[in-house]
Amino acid sequence: MTDRMQTCDCMVRAGLVITQDDSRTVIADGAVAVDQGIIISVGKAHEMKEKFIPRSDIDLGKKMLMPGLVNAHCHAPMSLLRGVADDLPLMQWLEKYIWPIESGLTREMVAIGAELACAEMMRTGTTAFMDGYFHEDVLGEVAESAGLRVVLGEGFFAFPSPFFATAEDCWQTIESHERRFSQSPFVRNVVTPHAIYTVSPELLSESYELACKLDIPWQIHCAESPAETAQCIELYGMRPLAILESLGLLNDRVTLAHCVDVLPEEIELLSERCVNVVHNPASNHKLDSGIAPVQAMLDAGVNVGLGTDGAASNNQLNMFADMRMAALVGKVQAHDAAAVKAQNALDMATRGSAQCIHWEGLGMLVPGASADMIALDTESPNLMPMHNPISQTVYAASGHEVAMTMVAGHVVYRDGEYSGIDMASLQVRMNEVVKWVRERIS
Ligand SMILES: [Zn+2]
Known part of the structure; x- marks a missing residue:
C-alpha cells in the first residue's frame, strides 16, 4: 500500500x-x-x-x-395484460380487452404488475425506466424496494378516467408523488398527458406549466401512426407536431414517444427545438403503426432514445430485443444496410434514453x-x-x-x-390476478 x-x-x-x-x-x-x-x-x-x-x-x-440499459417508454403494470389478447385491430383490442380490465384494476393489482415488470427489466439489463400509467405511486414503491430507478408518469385524459374525474385531480396526484418521493434516489416524476387526440390543447398547455413549476420533464405519445395524424387533422386541422409547436410545447423539457409519422421538415423542427424522441420499434410493428425514420432523425441531430412500450403491445420489456429490432428495421426504413448501426442502437438504449428520461449520470x-x-x-x-x-x-x-x-x-x-423481489411469492399473488382477468373478459 x-x-x-x-x-x-x-x-x-x-x-x-x-x-x-x-x-x-x-x-x-x-x-x-x-x-x-x-x-x-x-x-x-x-x-x-x-x-x-x-x-x-x-x-x-x-x-x-x-x-445498465434505460427504457425510456414503458407502461410497467401492463405486464399483467401480456398476451391477454394479440393480433387484433387497435380499437377492438382496446374496447373488448384492455379497457374493461384496466377499469377494474386495484392498487394491489397494479403493484403485482409493477413487480413483475421490474423483475423482467432487471433480469434483462434495464436499470432505469420512464413509465406512464395509473396508481404510479405504487410503482414508485415497488421499484424503490426492488432497487430500480423509475420516472413515474401518472397519466391523464381530457375526459374522466376510472382513476381521475378531471386532469386537475391527476396534477394534484403528481404534486403529491413529488412530495412523497422527494428524498428517494430511485424515484422521479414526469407530467404525462396521454396524447394530443385525448387531451385538449388547453390541458396540454396547463399541464406543461405544472412540469415547469415542478421542474420535471413532460412526455406524451405523439405522431404514433398515420391514423393519429388523420385524427389530429380532423380535430384541429393540423398535424400532431404542428399542434405542439403552436402551443409552444416543443423544447428540451419534452419527450415524445414514437414519432413514426413525421415529415422531413418536422424532423428539422425536432432538432432545432432540442426535443427528445423515444423509438419503440416492437410496439410500432405489433400495432402496425409504421417505422420511425430513425436514421433521418440521427442525421438531423435529434436525441433518440429507445423504449419497449407496455407489455400488452410488445410483449416483452426486454431492451436487448428492442435494440436489435431498432438496428434491423432502421435499415429497412432507410433502404440502407449502413443505417442505424449497432453503435447507434446501443447509444439509443443508453445515453440517448438517459437524456429522454432527463436523468443525468446514467x-x-x-x-x-x-x-x-x-x-x-x-x-x-x-x-x-x-x-x-x-x-x-x-x-x-x-x-x-x-x-x-x-x-x-x-x-x-x-x-x-x-435482492428485493421474492419471485415465488410474486407468482402466487399474480395467479390470483390472472383468475380475475379471465373472469373479467369471459
Ligand atoms: Zn406508450
Whole structure:
C-alpha cells in the first residue's frame, strides 16, 4: 500500500468493459471503482489495483460489463395484460380487452404488475425506466424496494378516467408523488398527458406549466401512426407536431414517444427545438403503426432514445430485443444496410434514453456517473466468438445473458436471484390476478 492509494466501496472487474464514454472506449481486462453509488474511476484492472483499496470485490471473470440499459417508454403494470389478447385491430383490442380490465384494476393489482415488470427489466439489463400509467405511486414503491430507478408518469385524459374525474385531480396526484418521493434516489416524476387526440390543447398547455413549476420533464405519445395524424387533422386541422409547436410545447423539457409519422421538415423542427424522441420499434410493428425514420432523425441531430412500450403491445420489456429490432428495421426504413448501426442502437438504449428520461449520470460508465451497470455472460454460445463487443451486444445477445444487474453500486439481480423481489411469492399473488382477468373478459 502506498500513500497514493485510495479506498473505495467496491471494485468490479470484468473481461471486457463497454464504457459508452465520449470516445466509446471498450476496455479489455477492465475494472470500475465505485464509491457511495458513484463510479470514481474506470480503467485497466491491473492499473486500478495499484490505485484503489476496495472494501469489496466483484470479480466477473470473462463477463462483459456495460452501462445498465434505460427504457425510456414503458407502461410497467401492463405486464399483467401480456398476451391477454394479440393480433387484433387497435380499437377492438382496446374496447373488448384492455379497457374493461384496466377499469377494474386495484392498487394491489397494479403493484403485482409493477413487480413483475421490474423483475423482467432487471433480469434483462434495464436499470432505469420512464413509465406512464395509473396508481404510479405504487410503482414508485415497488421499484424503490426492488432497487430500480423509475420516472413515474401518472397519466391523464381530457375526459374522466376510472382513476381521475378531471386532469386537475391527476396534477394534484403528481404534486403529491413529488412530495412523497422527494428524498428517494430511485424515484422521479414526469407530467404525462396521454396524447394530443385525448387531451385538449388547453390541458396540454396547463399541464406543461405544472412540469415547469415542478421542474420535471413532460412526455406524451405523439405522431404514433398515420391514423393519429388523420385524427389530429380532423380535430384541429393540423398535424400532431404542428399542434405542439403552436402551443409552444416543443423544447428540451419534452419527450415524445414514437414519432413514426413525421415529415422531413418536422424532423428539422425536432432538432432545432432540442426535443427528445423515444423509438419503440416492437410496439410500432405489433400495432402496425409504421417505422420511425430513425436514421433521418440521427442525421438531423435529434436525441433518440429507445423504449419497449407496455407489455400488452410488445410483449416483452426486454431492451436487448428492442435494440436489435431498432438496428434491423432502421435499415429497412432507410433502404440502407449502413443505417442505424449497432453503435447507434446501443447509444439509443443508453445515453440517448438517459437524456429522454432527463436523468443525468446514467447510460455510461465514466467517473462521476451512477454505478448502474450490467454484466453479460460472454461464454453463452451465441456471444462467441468475440470479434466485436458492440455487434454481439446488439445483434447476438437476447438479454438473457445478463448475469448481474447493479444499481447505485448495489447488486439487485445476480444469477437468477433478486435482492428485493421474492419471485415465488410474486407468482402466487399474480395467479390470483390472472383468475380475475379471465373472469373479467369471459
Ligand atoms: Zn406508450
